[in-house]
Amino acid sequence: MIIDIKELNEFEEIIGYSFKNIEILEKSLTHSSYSNEDKSYSKVNNERLEFLGDAVLSITVSRFIFDKFPEYPEGDLTKLRSQVVCEDTLSLVAANLQIGRFLLLGKGEEASGGRERKSILADAVEAIIAAIYIDGGYRKAEEFVLDNLTKYIQLAVKGKIVTDFKSYLQEYYQSKSQSCKIRYVVTKEEGPDHEKMFHVNVLVNKTVVGKGTGKSKKLAEQDAAKNALKSEGQLNE
Structure with missing residues (x-):
């Protein structure tokens, strides 16, 4: 056992599931960068579990949306599933569950920000999930998936x-701290009324985390939030 048992028990409380075999939980939190550095641990990482979990995740979401939206044709179901079963969404789930705190990472991956990648x-x-x-x-895995992905x-x-x-930005920062306050402040308006351009800063507590522009306040706020998410590594450039 590499991860302290108290930490694993804390994580069990966060995810709402208690393992009969706690070692498989530890394995699910072990990145290959860690096992590659520790030769005694070389065959223990979460890559095979990822493979199985991907399949369980896909069938669970597929069945849920198949039953929930009987009017959707195949193409719409496929599009909906792809929007949910994707890296962006799963990384939000991970942030909500504080998974980054509990990962076993190699020194290089740790130094390069792997806990937030x-x-x-x-x-x-x-x-x-696996x-x-x-x-x-399956039922317990299904429960975990739907508890965390239905929204x-x-x-x-x-x-x-x-x-x-x-909304994405609000959820991201609240996963870090429930006490954070997010505000959008118009810093400048320019141009004639029929072609006005708004400049907005988004602040977390008192720190500016993103800036945006748009032809309305709402569009400028969305642009500022988008740029804040990019700077946090939560969106691709």
Whole structure:
């Protein structure tokens, strides 16, 4: 056991599932960069679990949206699933569950910001899904998936999962601290009334984390939130 048992128990409380075999939870949190550095640990990482978790995740979301939206044709179901079962969404789930805190990473990966890297976080979510599936069966894994992804399915149906950067930003910072306050401040308006351009800063507490522009305050706020997410590594450039 490499991760302290108290930390694993804390993580169990966060995800709402207690493992019968705690070692498989540790395995799901072990990145290959760690096992590559520690030769005694070389065959223990979460890559195989990611493979299985991806399949469990896909079938769970597929069945849920198949039942929930009987009027959707195949193409719409496929599009909806792809919006939910993706790196961006899974990294948000990981942030909500504080997964980055508990990962075992190699020194190089740790130094380069691996605990906040979207790909690593998304893969860890899939590995945890597989660990729950192996330890507790499909129903427990399904429960975990739907508890953590149903709200994103609802956002995707409303067309907000990609375009509502303000909600994305709010969720991201609240996953770090429930006490943070996010404000949008118009710093400048320019141009004639029929072609006005707004400049907006988004502040977390008193720190400017992003700036944006738009032809309305709402568009400028969304642009500022989008740029803040990019600077935090939560969106691709």
